[in-house]
Amino acid sequence: MDREKLSDKLADIIPEKTTTVRNNGCCKGCPKHSTKLHVYDWQHDFPEMQKLTNMVEVQFKNTRKGYYINSNNIELKKGDVVAVEASPGHDIGTVTLTGKLVEVQMRKNNYREDGNGGPKRVYRIVRPADMEKYELAKAKEQPTMITAREMAESLGLNMKIGDVEYQGDGSKAIFYYIADERVDFRQLIKDFAAKFRVKIEMKQIGARQEAGRIGGVGPCGRELCCSSWMSSFVSVSTSAARYQDISFNPQKLAGQCGKLKCCMNYEVDAYVEASRKLPSREIVLQTKDCDYFHFKTDILSGQITYSTDKNNPVNLETISKDRAFHIIELNKRGKKPLKLVSESEANEVKEETFQNDLLGDQSITRFDKKESGGSSRKRKPRKGRPDNRGRGGKPPKQNEQ
Structure with a gap:
């Protein structure tokens, strides 16, 4: 059985819960199976770079990766399914990276050798006998997980068995x-x-890691970040929502893992930097008409809305941050502008309203059919019907007997 058939039959070694994309021959640097842990091998066109090291990167189920030494000098390439050294016995995984880039990934992931005399070895490319053992072991995973959950519940342990490998x-x-x-x-x-x-090994994972293994579609319509590309998770706090003026709605802030959405951290730095260039929300703007209190702020556009009432939206006026700083400076000098909105800003608002209005000055009733006024012409009687009306348009009186 050749390598390609073995690779196709053992395609399920790649984590099932991550995105798996078939390589249509776009380039030699892309592996046959691409996951969120995929590293593009830009040195694949340099054979001399592939021979600089005997270390290879092997991936297993649930995004688990390991680094092994090819001590037997087996000709390996991406997508090959190999049997590697384990403790005890051997394990089966897929080669995801070869060449000099393996050492770069080892330094990036802080790889440390075991204390048993160096890195573990690559034994061989899998044989049919290895495949049979692997398929039998994989068939046990689902019933083992169900039984393990029942046993943990019987002992009263506050834990959830998420998966078995x-x-x-x-x-x-x-x-x-x-x-x-x-x-x-x-x-x-x-x-x-x-x-x-x-032999039993217990590994604790977080709620975000479990959601990444299961997968799903987020409210944005795209695949979950934790299941498509994110491999390291940073804690998310409610302050990220406060900086971005997001309403504290638990149903909208929580992801499928039940925790705060990771995407709340993506733009928080930009919002924090932009908010530093805005006036304080506690400052009251004083004009000759009345005092204005802060109501809301569009942080990225720099537009601030003020209200004449401190607690309710009354007489709302929207101005730019430059206008707000100008009024604050005037108030410090003891001066009060006539109005909150300057004439130039008022004209800009009118122009924007006119440009955004598709009808413009056109009347919305311009296509309505106008009713014709009263006509002095008498309506002619229809053919076949006698005109029974007398003078003055009234029917003639009948003689009473």
């Missing part, structure tokens, strides 16, 4: 769980080992 040879199982607080699962591990007869 079996090693390629079926000798080890990794249980991914979510917990809001510290959980003592020592007894649970003993029960797992007695039930499943494999």
